[in-house]
Amino acid sequence: MKSPDIPKARGALPLVGHAPRLFHRPHEFLTALPDYGDLVEIRLGPVRAVVVCDPELTRQVLRGDRTFDKGGAIYRRLRELGGDGVITCTRDRHRRQRRLTGHALHSANLPGYAQTMTDQITSLTDRWADGQILDVPSEMLGFTMRVLTETMFSSALPQHALGDTVDDLVVIMRGIFRRSVMPAPLNRIPTQGNRRYQRALTHLRTTLDATIADRRAAPPEGEDLLSRLLSARDVADGGDGHGLTDREAADNVITFFVAGSETTANAVAWSLHLLARHPHIEDQLYTEVRQVLGDGPARYEHLPHLGLTNRVIAETLRLYPPALMFSRITTTDTQLGRHRILAGTTIIFSPYIIHHRGDLHDNPESFDPSRWESTSQPPVSHYVPFGAGPRKCMGEQFGITEAALALATITARWHLESVPGRRVRTAMSLNPHGLRMRVVARTRDADSAAKTAKS
Template sequence: MPYIPEITGAPSHVALPAHVPLVREPWGMLKSLRAARQNLLSIIPEVATRQPMVSGKTGRRWHMVMDPDAIRRVLLERVEDYPKSLVTKNLLRPAIGESLFIAEGAHWRWQRRAAAPVFSHRNVTNLTPVMSAAAEAACARVEAAGPRAINLADEMVRATFDVISDVTFSGDEGFDRAAIHRAIDAYIAEAGKISLFDMLGLPDWVPRPGRMVSGQALKEMKRVADASIEGRRQGGARKVPDLLDLLLAGEDPETNRQMNTGELRDNLLTFIVAGHETTALTLGWALYLMGFDQAAQDRARAEAQAAFGKGTATAAHLEQLPFLRQIVEETLRLYPPAAILSRTAQKEDTLGGRDVYPGDTVMIPIYALHRNQLLWQDPDQFRPERFENRKAIQRYAYLPFGDGPRICIGASFALQEAVIILATLLARYRFTPVPGHTPKPVMILTLRPEGGVWLQAEAV
């Protein structure tokens, strides 16, 4: 039995924040497909929150793994034997090519070595003013909205897109941010819908009808990115280097290889899509939880105001905001943006005492892992105090950014951005829920609050 950290300060029987009712009976392929197209989380069996592993067959053999030791084997010890699944690659390759998120083997390794310095502690810290400026702009929009209810989910998408576009293409007046944003939304809306062809494992050249719609938007997005890259090559780096400058300068220390325009573009688009969508979702869910738990909100506000009053949050304030970080980490536990990881076994193996064969789909349902009763006390409750002692959390029981060599390269960037924006908003406003507007957790490509996060904001 794994060690489960004890949590004090909250009753065991309290109202639960929004969660997904998981399936309690086996479904066939067509029913699973229909459900998956509406909400991928709905196909997770409820038993996955009570067992270390669940296996079955829906067209092909699959295994859902919640055992930390088995997950460690998949993500770290035998990572080459468990590449990302064809479904994942088919969904994302049209938008981000063979970038870090999709590439495998040697092609992935050299890109990772070239890009790793971009997200060093120093570089991420240098980008803090951009995050603070986006937080200030979000506060101004909240202020301008007055006393009416605001969809904070939409506001957070705008705030994080401000950040990622500023740190990616700073000073590029020719960069059409609105066009990029529309293209990303169009692609996510269509490509995120699980296709029956993908579930059956049909090859890429078989057309996916639901994915044809966004093709023109993707072409335009890539054209704009390519033009910006070539323009920067001609114009030179900024005084404070942004992500594009850092990637242009980056090289693999083992081979001295640098990214060409196509590789730069694919990785930039990966950072743009992942760097704003996932952080926006985390912030939207965190603000929902602040409305849900007013006591936690009061404590977070007091911490933020003690650190920087109602002024501007900076990198120097981050160490003074431990409870804000705990809130972000607990939000990522309850609502992980990438709520399911999918791999395809290449060799025979044994996971959790069960045989795995080549071609089997091995899923790590992060949503179920983070709510597994064998690993967490009162797992459906919002309890930021779980993260007071971060070392007490079993490493492979908490995976909001994945783990192993393919852990999210921008994790520190995302956490810093989320803490700064959340702290700034809470230092200035009290958020209260709007009756009848509880968001529904729905995963298509990422875990979104369906219906929005509607809150009322009152200046404090």
């Protein structure tokens, strides 16, 4: 249901529409859509959707959550996992959910969480060996999962239970995107992958239910993410004074893991890959982190002084945002640009489209952290890796802090080089599939000799 003058993307196939092109060549497909105009219709199986290609219209969708509500096939599948957490719930529940969960991720709590991030990346890099070849995405996902389990549960779970929780989450994260794009009946077929996913989800839910019950009975002395979720009360104007139910708390714990693990892991993994392909930028980054960190790992207080580190993260998120696209459902007839959009229309917006438009970014396919220097930053509407408006990701600062601390600590201790003959592939999930890198230990003597040779 949309305005009849919205152009249709060419190449739709019977029954499946544009789905094969989107699944197999998503980047090529999406970056071609702005050629049709500000809005373009695509078809994914039986679903017709309007893709927003213009940055200002994208901001209109993001800021107008009353008209453009969370919905669509992807969110329906995500709700199977995370229920009505703050990311997946519709607008009628979102305001309350955000008030109750926002305190846990407030910037005032970041220094404490950052200490866990530093401890975990130090522990990980201590285990690396000179010359070792790493599966970088897996290493980074293990790191972000452990950060989240430690910041979420603190000492509430014994070490073996923490390990089991991480294992469950890895299985779930590997299966969730496939399940979100597959027809629902296929997800019910008892394949090995589906059974493994269901076992992990059932075990995770059981663990969360028991942990929440224990916390209700005997709150711990310290404050971790779970404690803050359970202690929050809706005391704002119009609030009911109550906190999250056990089910809501469990839904939001899962939501935090889904939103905050693989996205940050990918950002660090892609950053390392891009730096290996641009050694002059890696040299500049190494100079920065050595000057700021000295002989230790990166800590929260170092972040204001890690300018290039933060620019590398920002540029990586431009090239490889946390997700290719998101969907909304219009709740009423509305106007989007010069087009009339009817209630019930599926709207898709894509950070990837906005970030890769040549008329919005100079040389959009190039890795250029200097574009984020204060005198040359793109307009706010041209950069939306975490969304905008009332549904903007609450974990933005948590994720950026985690990525910056990890990247700085790794760069200070290790040089990661590409493995010859390995091709890095990506698909709709924007994971760097096949990214293997060799770690080379840095030494002061070797660094001094290299600098002397260059001069």
